Amino acid sequence: METGDPLVTADWLKQNISAPDIRVVDATYYAPFVKAEKTGREEWAESHIPGAVHFDIDAIKAGGTDLPHMLPDPIMFSSRVRKLGIGDGNRVVVYDNNNFCAAARVWWMLRVMGHNDVTVLDGGLNAWKAEGGELEDMPPVAVERHFTARVRSDLVKDTAQVAAASESRSHGIVDARPAGRFTGEAPEPREGLASGHIPGSMSAPSSGLINPDGTLKSVSELKGLLPDHDAPIITTCGSGVTAAILALGYARLGNWDVAVYDGSWTEWASDPSRPVATGAA
Known part of the structure; x- marks a missing residue:
């Protein structure tokens, strides 16, 4: 049973980011009708929290439907997150640069797939920068891990x-x-x-x-x-x-x-x- 706060602070992340089981995920997303100057992935490529991989909800989605970013099946989901270096035993911290859009969505997706050890960075990238957190522009080298999906329907x-x-x-x-x-x-x-x-x-x-x-x-x-x-x-x-x-x-x-x-x-x-x-x- 999940308890506690689903959020962590930027200070907490600074203190724990070097822990071997921590995985940081950038989920920044802008809906097409917003007509943002950059995509979430482009923003991530320019500047992100060290070690953060990018989770694109328009790429990790169900096929065979015209509906946007529908939840994929567990096989597809597991395959994609494994390649991001997310797996069993990881503590995942998700953030974005757009007022929880789509950090909350990725938090929910991981929980649907049975991964309960996931939190959201309160305040996102701006909170990290305000805390004096470092940034990088190099994509991390993700080591593939085993992810066991246990779907919570x-x-x-x-x-x-x-x-x-x-x-x-x-x-x-x-x-x-x-x-x-x-x-x-x-x-x-x-x-x-x-x-x-x-x-x-x-x-x-x-x-x-x-x-x-x-x-x-x-x-x-x-x-x-x-x-x-x-x-x-x-x-x-x-x-x-x-x-x-x-x-x-x-x-x-x-x-x-x-x-x-x-x-x-x-x-x-x-x-x-x-x-x-x-x-x-």
């Missing part, structure tokens, strides 16, 4: 499961998208998708969980932002990335069993037969 939900939860109210469904997209007042960034929300879901924009300095808000603040702290929860967003930020926040409150709707709104709204609610929750 309870941490990931598909459309049928979400539809059932929406109808039965067996789980709280919490949406990480901006409020305007949730209510239907603002358009979706993905062309052809209507805005709105899954009937019965609640709005908790992931941006509200993050302090101006890029750290996650305190436990007391999160309690006022995340609904139904102790209830069974499914988080959703546009494509399953910022939903993981909510899952990270719930874990900080002690609810480690929050599931992510992998296909999220991109999958839900792509089928016109699925119900779409608008307005406030």
Whole structure:
């Protein structure tokens, strides 16, 4: 059973980065519609925490679907992370340079695949630099390790499961998208998708969980932002990335069993037969 804080500080990482079982992972990612000047991988190549490998959620993903960065099967996942030098017995610390996007997603992916010894660097790369941490631009030489996948299916939900939860109210469904997209007042960034929300879901924009300095808000603040702290929860967003930020926040409150709707709104709204609610929750 997972306990404690899912985050570590930059000071902690500085003190422990040389430990032989520590693996640092840069998960920086920018959605295509953001139109960032550089990709996450390009930023990593220019400057990263020493020894950090880059985990690209658009490369380590399921095939055979038009949905973005869906969770791959355990065989494919194991093969890819082994080549990054991540394996059994490692303590993994994930960070990014974009307000937990997609460090929280990679944290969740590793936990789905049974690797519980994973934390997220609070404040990401900026916190590391503020702490005086060194940077490098050379890619590390990753030594392949054995990774044993033990899939936790309870941490990931598909459309049928979400539809059932929406109808039965067996789980709280919490949406990480901006409020305007949730209510239907603002358009979706993905062309052809209507805005709105899954009937019965609640709005908790992931941006509200993050302090101006890029750290996650305190436990007391999160309690006022995340609904139904102790209830069974499914988080959703546009494509399953910022939903993981909510899952990270719930874990900080002690609810480690929050599931992510992998296909999220991109999958839900792509089928016109699925119900779409608008307005406030």
